Amino acid sequence: MIKITKNIIRQCAKNMMFDLTSEEVDTIFNEFDTVYAQVGFLSSIKGVDEVEPMTFPYKEHQHKLADDIPLKPLKRALALKNSNTAFGNQIKLPKVIGVNSDVDE
Amino acid sequence: MELESIIGIEIHVQLKTKTKMFSRAPSTFGEESNTQILPVDIALPGSLPVVNKEAVILAIKICSALNMEIAHTLYFDRKNYFYPDLPKGYQITQQFNPIGKNGKIELNLDSGEKLICTIDNAHLEEDTAKQLHLDNMSFINYNRAGIPLLEIVSNPDLHSGEEAMKYVETIREIVTYLNASDGKMEDGSLRCDINISLKEKGSKKMGTKCEIKNLNSIQNIKDAVDFEIERQKKIILSSNKVESETRRYDEKLKQTVLLRKKTSAVDYKYFREPNIVPIDLDDELIYDAIHTMNKLPSQYRVELSKLGLNNYEINELLREQDITIYYDELIKRGADYKILWNFLLGDIKAYLNKNESRIDSLKFSKNSLVTFVSLVKENKINSKQAKEILEEMLTSGKKPDVIISEKGIEQINSSSEIEKIVDVVINENENAINEYKNGKDHAFSYLVGQVMKLSKGKANPNIAKELLISKIGDYFKK
Numbered sequence: 001m002i003k004i005t006k007n008i009i010r011q012c013a014k015n016m017m018f019d020l021t022s023e024e025v026d027t028i029f030n031e032f033d034t035v036y037a038q039v040g041f042l043s044s045i046k047g048v049d050e051v052e053p054m055t056f057p058y059k060e061h062q063h064k065l066a067d068d069i070p071l072k073p074l075k076r077a078l079a080l081k082n083s084n085t086a087f088g089n090q091i092k093l094p095k096v097i098g099v100n101s102d103v104d105e
Numbered sequence: 106m107e108l109e110s111i112i113g114i115e116i117h118v119q120l121k122t123k124t125k126m127f128s129r130a131p132s133t134f135g136e137e138s139n140t141q142i143l144p145v146d147i148a149l150p151g152s153l154p155v156v157n158k159e160a161v162i163l164a165i166k167i168c169s170a171l172n173m174e175i176a177h178t179l180y181f182d183r184k185n186y187f188y189p190d191l192p193k194g195y196q197i198t199q200q201f202n203p204i205g206k207n208g209k210i211e212l213n214l215d216s217g218e219k220l221i222c223t224i225d226n227a228h229l230e231e232d233t234a235k236q237l238h239l240d241n242m243s244f245i246n247y248n249r250a251g252i253p254l255l256e257i258v259s260n261p262d263l264h265s266g267e268e269a270m271k272y273v274e275t276i277r278e279i280v281t282y283l284n285a286s287d288g289k290m291e292d293g294s295l296r297c298d299i300n301i302s303l304k305e306k307g308s309k310k311m312g313t314k315c316e317i318k319n320l321n322s323i324q325n326i327k328d329a330v331d332f333e334i335e336r337q338k339k340i341i342l343s344s345n346k347v348e349s350e351t352r353r354y355d356e357k358l359k360q361t362v363l364l365r366k367k368t369s370a371v372d373y374k375y376f377r378e379p380n381i382v383p384i385d386l387d388d389e390l391i392y393d394a395i396h397t398m399n400k401l402p403s404q405y406r407v408e409l410s411k412l413g414l415n416n417y418e419i420n421e422l423l424r425e426q427d428i429t430i431y432y433d434e435l436i437k438r439g440a441d442y443k444i445l446w447n448f449l450l451g452d453i454k455a456y457l458n459k460n461e462s463r464i465d466s467l468k469f470s471k472n473s474l475v476t477f478v479s480l481v482k483e484n485k486i487n488s489k490q491a492k493e494i495l496e497e498m499l500t501s502g503k504k505p506d507v508i509i510s511e512k513g514i515e516q517i518n519s520s521s522e523i524e525k526i527v528d529v530v531i532n533e534n535e536n537a538i539n540e541y542k543n544g545k546d547h548a549f550s551y552l553v554g555q556v557m558k559l560s561k562g563k564a565n566p567n568i569a570k571e572l573l574i575s576k577i578g579d580y581f582k583k
Contacts, residue, residue, distance in 0.1 A: 095240070
């Protein structure tokens with residue numbers, strides 16, 4: 001298991017485009033002691049590896065579906081602000097498609 | 106060695122909703138880049154997906170039309186891949202529990218034979234952003250990211266370009282008749298990927314398959330598949346191995362060309378989407394979706410065939426749903442099926458095409474057209490007069506009887522009146538009569554033409570012909 005460091009926490013926050021204060025980093029970092037302890041406890045249970053992973057702890061189904069009524073979209077300038085490489089009305093990226101790429105276009 | 110081609114097709118149908126699959130951003134086509142976006146579409150932290158009800162309803166309609174088993178609980182999964190066309194880092198799809206499974210459709214081949222193609226599943230998912238690749242950079246427009254898609258996956262039941270083409274054509278017909286999608290291949294609202302492999306006939310061992318992408322017309326499907334079958338055949342018969350590749354169809358070269366080699370299978374590490382708890386669909390929602398479906402092309406096909414239209418006529422009519430519905434309604438009002446087909450698919454459609462307008466913009470009423478068809482059927486107007494009247498109806502919207510009285514167009518159906526004209530024509534055209542006697546058929550057409558000319562186009566041509574034959578007989582007896 002990867003040992004979580006304060007730098008990893010800061011980097012994760014940065015990847016999600018927000019900054020954490022030192023106090024917030026400390027709070028999250030300290031919570032990992034509890035997480036490690038719980039994971040360690042669970043790993044010690046016999047046969048736990050053979051149990052299918054669960055996404056939802058309870059059989060909790062819902063009926064809610066969204067009505068097909070449009071909401072006002074984000075203003076383009078605001079949407080493009082989330083990229084630091086906007087060009088004109090588009091988001092600009094280095095070309096990532098290669099001849100041998102398996103990624104679907 | 107006798108080879109057999111095995112073809113399976115995946116069709117992505119963009120569903121005709123007002124909003125996206127998991128967000129309520131508008132899904133309007135053709136808007137300015139990056140203006141149809143909400144936080145969910147660009148994966149802003151804290152935003153969560155909610156499933157679009159209308160997309161589910163349209164998917165149920167399509168699944169029902171494809172004779173599929175419909176899931177009563179919806180589950181969604183994540184297809185993980187790192188690529189900028191979906192900023193979440195994954196696509197929400199239905200990998201393990203599709204909304205529809207085990208379907209089948211009947212294909213009408215040109216030979217008149219019917220072929221059943223089975224469908225493995227149909228699953229809901231979200232579309233990706235549109236990318237534009239230039240020399241060393243790519244540009245992304247997120248308007249398309251999140252638009253609802255229904256991916257329909259066939260079983261490998263198809264074996265030729267024609268069968269592949271008919272399959273896609275039939276699916277396109279179904280989704281457009283259901284008003285569930287625009288089905289426009291040229292705009293990308295219906296896209297298909299075709300997997301083709303060849304194997305020795307009778308053998309259970311499958312060959313290496315190639316995938317053809319980016320097909321933008323029904324005709325290209327046939328051409329691309331036929332080319333690809335021949336390409337693989339040549340490779341195998343020259344004792345070489347077909348390589349697993351993604352190819353595209355080059356319209357100018359009329360051949361498939363390499364896009365990329367498939368070196369290894371991509372592991373998308375699918376797992377259940379934890380942000381959408383399973384959704385139990387109300388029975389009422391499923392029932393309503395199925396029972397409010399538009400009439401399907403297959404249903405029209407049976408009815409039109411019973412009326413007496415042939416396969417060609419049926420296919421031509423079914424090309425456009427609004428014209429089919431219009432035709433269907435006029436038949437119910439008593440119009441003759443054949444005469445109506447001729448005028449609707451002939452002069453009226455040509456007029457609509459020329460004026461880039463639709464059938465619901467016609468200036469005359471449906472009852473006017475029924476009256477017009479009756480006038481033709483009862484021989485009250487001849488074909489020349491019919492064209493003149495219809496042209497006036499199309500431009501002015503006037504009723505046919507009004508046009509007839511205004512223009513003084515009326516057919517002469519009185520045998521005695523036509524007989525007088527026929528007598529004049531016979532007396533003045535001795536040469537033509539002799540030519541007709543000597544076996545020159547065109548001479549008879551000439552004589553009919555003379556009768557029509559003298560009557561100013563008003564004589565009933567059938568009566569004129571009968572009288573001419575009888576009078577020419579009398580002429581020679583003399």
